Amino acid sequence: MYDYTDFDERFVRERVAQFSQQVERRLDGSLTEEEFRPLRLMNGLYLQLHAYMLRVAIPYGTLNARKMRQLAMIGAKWDKGYGHWTTRQNIQFNWPKLPDVPAILTALADVGMHAIQTSGNTVRNVTADHFAGAAADEIADPRAYAELLRQWSTDHPEFQFLPRKFKIAITGATHDRAVIRAHDIGLQLVKNDAGEIGFRVLVGGGLGRTPLIGMVVREYLPEADLLPYVEAVLSVYNTLGRRDNKYKARIKITLHETGKEEITRLVEERFEQLRPLFGGADQALLEDIQAAFAPPAFRNAPIDAYNDFYKADPVFRAWADTNLAAHKNDQYAIVTISVKEQGKTPGDQTSEQMELIADLAEKYGHDDIRISHEQNVILPHVHKGDLPALHAALVQGGIATANVGLISDIIACPGMDYCALATARSIPVAQEIAMRFKELDLEHEIGPLKIKISGCINACGHHHVGHIGILGLDRAGVENYQITLGGSGAEDAHIGDKTGPGFAYDQVVPAVERIVRAYLAERQGPEETFLDAFRRLGMEPFKAALYETGDAKDAA
Amino acid sequence: MSRRFTPKVVTANRLREGDVVYLAADDRWTLVHHEAELIEDEAHAQLRLLHANAQGNLIVGAYLADAKAGPNGPEPTHFREAFRTRGPSNYHHGKQADLDHV
Numbered sequence: 001m002y003d004y005t006d007f008d009e010r011f012v013r014e015r016v017a018q019f020s021q022q023v024e025r026r027l028d029g030s031l032t033e034e035e036f037r038p039l040r041l042m043n044g045l046y047l048q049l050h051a052y053m054l055r056v057a058i059p060y061g062t063l064n065a066r067k068m069r070q071l072a073m074i075g076a077k078w079d080k081g082y083g084h085w086t087t088r089q090n091i092q093f094n095w096p097k098l099p100d101v102p103a104i105l106t107a108l109a110d111v112g113m114h115a116i117q118t119s120g121n122t123v124r125n126v127t128a129d130h131f132a133g134a135a136a137d138e139i140a141d142p143r144a145y146a147e148l149l150r151q152w153s154t155d156h157p158e159f160q161f162l163p164r165k166f167k168i169a170i171t172g173a174t175h176d177r178a179v180i181r182a183h184d185i186g187l188q189l190v191k192n193d194a195g196e197i198g199f200r201v202l203v204g205g206g207l208g209r210t211p212l213i214g215m216v217v218r219e220y221l222p223e224a225d226l227l228p229y230v231e232a233v234l235s236v237y238n239t240l241g242r243r244d245n246k247y248k249a250r251i252k253i254t255l256h257e258t259g260k261e262e263i264t265r266l267v268e269e270r271f272e273q274l275r276p277l278f279g280g281a282d283q284a285l286l287e288d289i290q291a292a293f294a295p296p297a298f299r300n301a302p303i304d305a306y307n308d309f310y311k312a313d314p315v316f317r318a319w320a321d322t323n324l325a326a327h328k329n330d331q332y333a334i335v336t337i338s339v340k341e342q343g344k345t346p347g348d349q350t351s352e353q354m355e356l357i358a359d360l361a362e363k364y365g366h367d368d369i370r371i372s373h374e375q376n377v378i379l380p381h382v383h384k385g386d387l388p389a390l391h392a393a394l395v396q397g398g399i400a401t402a403n404v405g406l407i408s409d410i411i412a413c414p415g416m417d418y419c420a421l422a423t424a425r426s427i428p429v430a431q432e433i434a435m436r437f438k439e440l441d442l443e444h445e446i447g448p449l450k451i452k453i454s455g456c457i458n459a460c461g462h463h464h465v466g467h468i469g470i471l472g473l474d475r476a477g478v479e480n481y482q483i484t485l486g487g488s489g490a491e492d493a494h495i496g497d498k499t500g501p502g503f504a505y506d507q508v509v510p511a512v513e514r515i516v517r518a519y520l521a522e523r524q525g526p527e528e529t530f531l532d533a534f535r536r537l538g539m540e541p542f543k544a545a546l547y548e549t550g551d552a553k554d555a556a
Numbered sequence: 557m558s559r560r561f562t563p564k565v566v567t568a569n570r571l572r573e574g575d576v577v578y579l580a581a582d583d584r585w586t587l588v589h590h591e592a593e594l595i596e597d598e599a600h601a602q603l604r605l606l607h608a609n610a611q612g613n614l615i616v617g618a619y620l621a622d623a624k625a626g627p628n629g630p631e632p633t634h635f636r637e638a639f640r641t642r643g644p645s646n647y648h649h650g651k652q653a654d655l656d657h658v
Contacts (some may be wrong), residue, residue: 027572030611049636050643050650051574062600080649093648097573345646361623417644427638427646477634 001064001368002147002292003110011155012109015116018074019043020102026098044115044183045101048420054093054101056108060128060146060170061089061371065358066122069371072354080233081356085339085375086345087165087411087460089127090118094418121162123153123436124233129178130372133295134334134380136326139189140197140282142172142292145226148282151289152227159234163241164249165499166234167206174491179373180203180463181493184251185233190220190467203233203263204255207459209493217264225275226312229283231433232271236263236274296366296381298329303384307459316391318444319402324387327380333387335365335379336372337394338401338409342434344411345427347375355399356397364390373462374411376404406443407451407516408434411462414453415472416479422455424472424479425505429453446516449530450486465489467531468515469496472507485515485542486534497539499546511546564601565592565623565630566608566610567640576640576651577615579608587617587651589641590629595620 004012019039021263027037038195040435041275044055048283056071063071071091075083078100086092096104107397120467126146149168153159171178172185180186185200205214221229237251240258248257255263309316325334330457337357340346349357357377360370364386365379372378379517394400403409410433415426437443453464453513456473463469469484480502488498503511516530518541523533534542566579578592586592595601601620608618617657621637623630633637643650 033571033612033616047569049573049640051569052577080647099572348646416639417646425645427644431646474636479635 001060001062002289003275008112008151009109012112012114015043015114016102016105016109018157019105019285022103023483030381035369041119042107042152043101044118045096045098046119046384048094048414048418049416049422050418052098052101054096054115055086055416056091056093056106056115057112057118058090058113058130058273058371059150060143061130061373062132062143063360063369063371064127065369066483067111068354068358068361070107070113073109073355074104074350074356076351081352082348082350084414085349085371085377087373087374088118088125088461089130089251089371089411091371092414110442110533111257121159121164121166123149123162123166123168126150126153127167127169127178128376129173129176129374130184130370130376130378131177131325131380132172132370133293133336133368134327134332135173135175135177136328137175138172138328140172140294141189141295141425142170142187144286144293145187145189146170146288147273147292148227148286151229151285152282154301159238160440162238163243163254164246164251166251168230169319176489176491176493179462179465179489179493182211182462182489183214183489184206184237185230186214187265189482193219193354197222199226201229201247202271204252204528205493206250207462207464208250209247209457209459210250210252211459211464213493213495214252215255215260217267224283228274229271231274232267235274237439237522240266252306277429280291287411290520293352294369296451298332298381299383300331301383301385303331306384306387309388313388315395315402316388319400320387322402322406322444323404329381331384333382333384335382335387335390336404337377337399338380339376339399339403339540340403341398341401341432341433342403342438343431344406344514346410346430349377353397353399356393356399360390360393365385374409375411380411389496394487397543405448405450407437407446408443409450410434411450411452413454413456413461415461419460422472423457424455424481426453426455426461426470426472429472429481429505429508434470434514436509436513440513441541444522446520447526447529449516451512452490462518464495465493466496468512470512473502474503481505481508481511483508483511483515483546485539488531496555499539501544501547512556515542518542521549561598561601563595563625563630564595564620564634565589566595566601566604566618567592567621567637568608568618571612571614571616575654578607579604579618585611587655588629589632589637591625592623592630594623594625594630625630629657632651 063300415421454461484496
């Protein structure tokens with residue numbers, strides 16, 4: 001875990017002090033809303049549909065028990081006893097009151113956290129593979145680089161007023177769990193022929209109203225060139241990016257309008273200017289940062305308890321089969337704690353659950369906790385011998401849902417239940433889909449299937465890259481849901497294809513059921529996943545299942 | 557040709573709590589949509605919006621929302637405004653809970 005230096009600490013405290021005074025001046029009428037709005041957004045405070053919302057940064061989704069407990073305390077004291085994990089690995093509090101926000105920010109600063117650059121046209125929270133430092137398929141832990149990028153981008157004077165927000169994701173593995181291809185900049189750690197670490201650099205990915213997969217601009221960027229290169233990209237974007245049209249302001253549009261060749265030329269030119277200016281200070285810093293991400297002292301102990309429970313206890317086995325992932329140390333496992341209990345709000349965690357997770361992370365997880373962009377919580381380092389005890393504690397705490405990667409493990413944005421930008425609800429749609437397949441007792445038979453739901457075109461719910469994507473829209477004053485199929489956010493990233501006309505609110509669950517039943521009928525066997533089956537079959541059988549009702553077939 | 561004016565209410569969020577509020581005919585800000593002033597005249601609507609916007613120390617983001625007359629007072633016509641009258645659908649939070657105690 002990276003701990004704040006005196007510099008970080010001073011910067012965050014100063015910002016809290018400034019914002020506290022700004023809130024005071026807003027409340028006493030010295031600041032108008034027009035003046036205050038950009039100031040509150042700089043500090044992660046939005047005004048949503050029913051209340052304020054404070055978005056707190058969780059850099060690269062990494063927490064420890066102390067931070068988790070503080071988030072639990074904030075949820076209990078100043079919110080309604082819970083927080084919401086977001087698709088940028090952050091946490092949102094949905095009910096803070098304006099006069100309380102300075103106290104909340106102070107409480108965050110007490111544990112080295114803040115809400116800076118969680119809004120605005122700046123470099124947002126750098127996200128990373130949530131299995132970083134633990135995954136069996138990883139070259140190196142990407143979080144040291146993410147932290148370097150965080151330090152470089154925080155309050156960077158040149159990049160506080162970019163044409164639009166800017167999102168960076170990084171992974172150290174070939175299997176992409178960080179959706180790097182749908183980011184403004186996606187970074188993948190790779191090794192060159194000499195075995196030296198560097199980055200594969202992608203630019204211009206993004207979802208929203210113009211979904212695009214990022215283009216590779218460098219197959220191999222040497223490790224030492226990370227900051228000057230990223231700065232060169234930002235610098236060119238800052239100059240060329242369109243400020244005249246919000247919908248054309250992201251770098252993906254700049255890239256397409258200017259052309260990859262010309263952008264690359266400009267970036268490389270700028271890079272040559274910038275590279276000598278860094279003078280190695282960034283590399284010295286990186287070395288210090290890397291020490292903070294050293295692997296924990298792994299325990300060497302028998303794993304018999306795990307094997308015994310796995311054989312004897314079907315509930316434990318079901319959970320282990322879905323919620324565990326391979327760790328680089330084969331005595332260990334990566335545990336995903338599902339925050340997707342069927343019928344509950346995806347990503348909402350109560351303060352009590354946060355407390356429990358903090359305790360378990362200390363007891364069994366080397367004090368390391370991750371938040372995934374899929375809105376689950378991860379204990380990345382658990383010795384297999386401890387898994388039965390950990391599972392028992394999760395069952396007690398009501399957070400042992402065995403559904404990771406299954407149909408009820410749905411990403412859903414807050415939608416029109418909270419968000420001022422939303423055009424339709426997403427949460428109840430997720431709740432009802434999950435409940436329906438639980439009733440049918442089908443989800444384990446269906447196998448891996450990612451449903452992602454957004455309540456507006458901005459696509460916070462990543463619907464474009466869902467195997468089944470659902471987009472809620474306002475069609476002539478009623479909620480209407482467009483369905484896409486075949487999307488993927490992984491290394492085989494793909495934007496899903498629209499099935500056809502949208503569905504009314506109460507028709508979405510039946511529509512998803514028809515899609516899934518068509519898959520079950522058509523698949524070659526349980527080993528052919530939904531996504532594989534869709535790629536083999538194409539849209540037709542699903543379209544038929546969706547739109548050819550009994551009546552239509554009779555008529556035909 | 558200009559479109560025919562449809563009835564409106566003035567709505568905003570409270571500065572301190574962020575709650576959704578409506579402007580009543582007696583200039584109060586009320587949590588209850590039924591108590592809002594239903595404005596049927598365009599010029600009057602603009603005056604009421606000006607009045608609302610002058611109260612930036614109490615409320616934020618005032619705007620005119622479509623509404624219609626109902627048996628208990630004005631009712632929202634769009635689903636977004638209907639959600640704003642009560643709160644989220646996944647928990648009994650927000651105004652639907654607060655108004656229980658009124």
